Amino acid sequence: MAPAPLLLTCGEPAGVAPEISGFAWQALHQDAPCAFALLGDFHYWQARCPGLPLTQIAALSEAPAVFARALPVLHRPLLAHPVPGTISPETAPQVIAAIDEAVALAFEGQASAIVTNPIQKDALYSAGFRHQGHTDYLAHLSARHGHAVQEVMMLVAEDLRAIPVTVHIPLKDVPQALTREAILSQARVTARDLARYFGIARPRLAFTGLNPHAGENGAMGREEIDLIRPALQTLKEEGLDVMGPLSADTAFHAEARANYDAILCMYHDQALIPVKTLDFHGGVNVSLGLPFIRTSPDHGTALGIAGRGTANPKSLIAAIRLAARMAGSQR
Structure with a gap:
């Protein structure tokens, strides 16, 4: 039985989503691991x-039959066609509605995975959007569908899978937000979904420390002694294969990466800097912990280059390929 198609959301229409969606289809339509369709304004x-x-297609199930010769589009008209690079508040409700519909189609089994194009959050706030970003909004939608979840943001670049335990908060707030329960819950979800979607039967999880040199036995902070190490001991007692806390400045080189399948980092930049250094244009954002598969390019809307035809589609292409692999592993 052929897999259900992937579904791309429109993202911020005034950004580079149209270009990179088109470039991705051109790169993949002859040998795509799975057909995909766009949920957006056909005419725009x-x-x-x-x-x-x-x-134009009337249902997502029609996508595989036309994918080799054209990009299938589930037409959802925008109230306004924005000038590239200039966000329009009028489009915000449609951008949010596209995410909502994509999730609904995933729950119905019509989409095997969702690939979200980048959104411009400040444009969405005018339409009542009150979330940090895609990941927590998708968790909110999952709860609406009766699934309370612990969402986990994982960034993937080449052989590196990195998870920030705390995400979009000021650095000064990290020590207070970094709790034992946050470490435990994110580690459990990561281990479960690496087995479920990546075929890793017993994932090896590494953990960074919070402080330089992982605290240097308390000389530069006690979070490693009082918080992180006890959490890792609990995970070991549960049967998980864990290591750390590691000094973040030596945790990401090639030899170190060979020792783990994913690394949980204590704050945003600990995870994002290595990912973007390793593969700036090809990184992928994966949402673990959800009852459906979701990937996204690891970049923003790039309003400054929208409409020029110069946007790099590598990250979206990688997100599509990874979503298809995850769907295949789940099956």
Whole structure:
């Protein structure tokens, strides 16, 4: 039985989503691991991607039959067609609605995975959006569908899978936000989903310390002694394969990465800097812990280059390929 198609959301229309979606189809339509369709405004995408073959479909199930010759589009008209690079508040409700519909189609089994194009959060706030970003909004939608979840943001670049335990908060707030329960819950979800979606039967999880040199036995902070090490001991007693806390400045080189399948980092930049250094254009954001598969390019809307045709689609292509692999592993 052929897998259900992947579904791409429109993201911020005024950004680079139209270009990179078109470039991704051009790169993948002959040998895609799975057909995908776009949930967005057919006419706006047509105007932004002249010469790109597009076709409207009435249902996602029609995508595989046309994918080799045209990018399938579930047409959802925008109230306004923004100028590239200029966000329009009028489009915000449709951007949010596209995420909502994609999640609904995933729950119905019509989409095997969701790949979200980047959103411009300040544009969405005018439409009542009150979330830090995609990941916690997808958790909110999961709860609406009756699934309370612990969402986990994982960044993937080449052989590195990195999870920030605390995410979009000021650095000064990290020590207070970094709790035993946060470490335990994110580690458990990571181990479960690496087995479920990546085929790693007993994942090896590494953990960084919070302080330089992992605290140097308390000389530069006690969080490693009082918080992180006890949490790791609990995980070991539960049967998880864990190591750390590691000094973050020696945890990401090639030899170190060979010793773990994923690394949980104590704050945002500990995880994001290595990922973006390793593969700036090809990193992928994966949401673990959800009752459906979701990936996304690891970059923003790039309003400054929207409409020029110069946007790099590598991250979106990698997100599509990874979503298809995860869906295949789950099956």
